[in-house]
């Protein structure tokens with residue numbers, strides 16, 4: 001059954017079928033062949049379930065806000081402001097992108113929303129100062145991963161429930177690995193900028209900086225409003241996405257008047273198009289998950305590979321591999337929900353710390369959603385930036401290598417997550 | 422791959438049965454443990470002829486999906502809470518009424534076991550939808566956690582309380598003056614932490630398991646209602662079982678009532694200790710006095726009329742019969 | 753033929769309208785809920801449900817629009833390396849098969865909608881018949897299937913170019929042309 005599924009998927013994908021087709025048709029065929037007595041209607045039900053998650057609403061909203069801001073002036077003013085401070089530093093824009101993704105990912109809790117909200121404006125600026133598109137996109141996709149690691153992380157909240165471990169402790173344990181990833185990316189960015197010979201802007205004077213700051217005063221309300229709003233409990237992360245649409249609307253339509261209200265439906269249409277292209281895949285992924293769960297494929301596989309009495313390192317290695325593969329296909333949250341209960345008992349009897357296991361799992365989920373061939377962040381980037389698949393993944397290998405190294409460190413050194421506790 | 426055909430269709434020696442049993446909870450939680458124990462007992466009784474795959478929450482979609490899967494026979498058995506079928510069998514919403522069942526959980530379980538209103542009348546309504554609830558059981562009394570102390574109805578004034586969004590539940594909290602809010606499960610921990618919402622309701626084992634006590638300062642042992650679950654089966658499938666198998670299922674269902682009562686009691690007691698002993702995240706536990714309880718009860722009573730008039734499709738007949746049974750049990 | 757064009761135009765306009773306003777409605781509901789809660793302490797009980805309906809509507813009604821614009825995500829790694837003739841064949845074969853798949857999915861989801869309708873299930877907050885929500889799934893699949901057929905057809909009709917969608921030419925050819933342009 002696993003072989004049938006894989007063959008269908010791989011063949012259709014490499015023929016360049018729209019990805020929704022293999023994702024939706026593979027479960028259907030599996031059902032016809034292996035569960036002929038079941039009603040395929042169940043899969044239709046799963047299509048809508050996949051996209052009904054409230055947390056997912058943040059994605060179209062952040063796309064919408066970013067679309068409004070890039071049509072108007074807000075994002076340019078913000079970027080000019082940032083540029084006046086870091087434009088003359090080697091790798092400055094890239095490091096800023098990584099930092100912005102980490103910070104934004106931390107508050108939005110969604111890797112996809114981060115790709116959209118930070119990636120969209122930052123990519124344009126990176127291209128402008130001389131970065132090649134694949135390296136800009138790879139930086140954005142991978143920096144957005146950190147969203148799952150830094151609190152408040154939805155991935156950790158779900159793991160906390162499934163495993164019964166303290167969510168608060170998980171949050172703390174994710175901090176060092178999160179910073180480690182950011183540091184690696186920042187150092188790489190500086191080296192890359194030097195090797196690729198990205199030209200530097202001349203250093204801005206303080207009066208220029210003051211001028212840029214003045215112009216960016218209102219747009220700077222964005223991070224303040226979103227971060228402040230969430231941490232003071234004014235609104236939830238999903239609502240913050242909505243509020244950013246409202247703020248973008250107020251700035252562009254009412255204050256700067258750079259976007260006419262009549263243009264809103266057109267902007268929304270482009271948002272809707274991208275949302276649809278990404279969400280049909282989420283819908284298909286849910287049907288795919290249903291069939292896999294129903295057929296008990298995860299249990300079948302893990303029973304064979306875990307054997308009896310595995311060592312802690314072996315269990316963690318398998319966790320790493322399985323979560324990585326799982327998150328290639330479906331939403332990280334769903335993978336955590338399905339796979340955690342399967343690995344948790346084995347990990348506990350092998351003496352793995354439950355908090356550390358949570359960090360490893362969340363880390364892999366983050367990594368899996370950004371690595372080829374599949375990955376929700378890659379799809380999102382492809383849709384939002386309207387770039388072909390190959391160009392989106394071309395620049396990712398260095399990041400994947402860095403992430404693999406950190407994964408390996410996590411397997412062998414549990415102190416990385418436990419030392420702050 | 423595994424080619425599992427799940428229809429045990431004929432009787433006779435050597436016949437094997439392979440069923441699927443889905444729950445709304447995950448490994449370790451009450452519903453899942455129930456289903457595992459049920460599967461184990463059936464296997465023993467049938468000398469291995471009956472194998473039951475237990476599915477935890479997550480893989481097969483959300484709770485509503487699972488209900489539909491039971492109806493269509495995709496799975497044979499399911500533990501479900503009536504709240505998730507409230508859009509279909511409206512009478513099932515009566516379990517959301519607050520201060521309806523006695524404070525004592527053991528008495529409540531006795532009523533759930535014996536009630537004709539539930540086990541006959543309500544069951545018939547479900548059977549119109551191809552769902553047969555074979556038993557009703559409590560997963561424990563529901564408690565309030567909050568960032569402000571809740572000991573009397575006035576403490577709810579303006580409190581942003583996270584609840585499910587059915588009109589009946591909204592009505593229940595508005596009766597205390599609270600502001601009921603909807604919030605998705607994935608955002609709830611963070612929402613409570615940052616004060617976007619200030620309170621929520623759940624049985625103790627769930628509060629502890631989801632770490633909600635870490636981000637709440639108070640837990641009121643309100644026992645304002647019970648988290649009631651039903652063991653349900655696909656009606657067509659159940660009626661198609663041969664007599665021997667059917668009575669084996671019935672007998673096991675019956676035995677499980679005491680077992681699950683002890684299981685939920687154990688889990689709720691254990692997690693109460695966990696919450697009490699978490700010195701890093703102290704939670705003040707509030708026990709209501711008889712007087713305070715009465716005050717809540719008084720405010721909650723009119724919601725029954727809302728149920729009779731706005732929710733019930735049989736003018737509250739089942740509720741009224743249940744009320745009589747509850748009263749009889751109190752004596 | 754003209755009538756078909758008019759019908760096409762109407763369908764396009766309707767799709768664009770639905771996509772735009774689904775997104776705007778999501779924004780209004782989510783923001784409205786937050787603002788009303790913080791200013792009046794009152795919860796809009798229907799807000800979440802309406803946004804979720806809008807997401808389902810946008811997703812499935814967007815299938816054909818994305819197909820028209822050639823914006824469905826695909827793993828084009830090998831396709832991009834293929835010569836014109838291979839891409840031309842694939843550009844006919846793929847949308848044709850995709851159309852068939854979408855019609856099959858449309859058929860099953862129509863059955864599902866009827867099933868939900870029969871059950872009489874209503875949604876939790878609005879207490880609206882649940883099948884209102886699901887009806888957009890088969891409609892979206894059918895419209896998507898028709899659009900994929902049109903994508904196949906335009907590639908049969910026009911021999912000289914590869915179309916990713918009726919409104920989108922293959923970027924591979926465009927890039928080559930740009931390059932040629934710079935050489936000349």
Ligand code: NA
Nearest residue numbers: 368371374375
């Ligand atoms: Na991936």
Ligand code: NA
Nearest residue numbers: 634637703704
């Ligand atoms: Na606490």
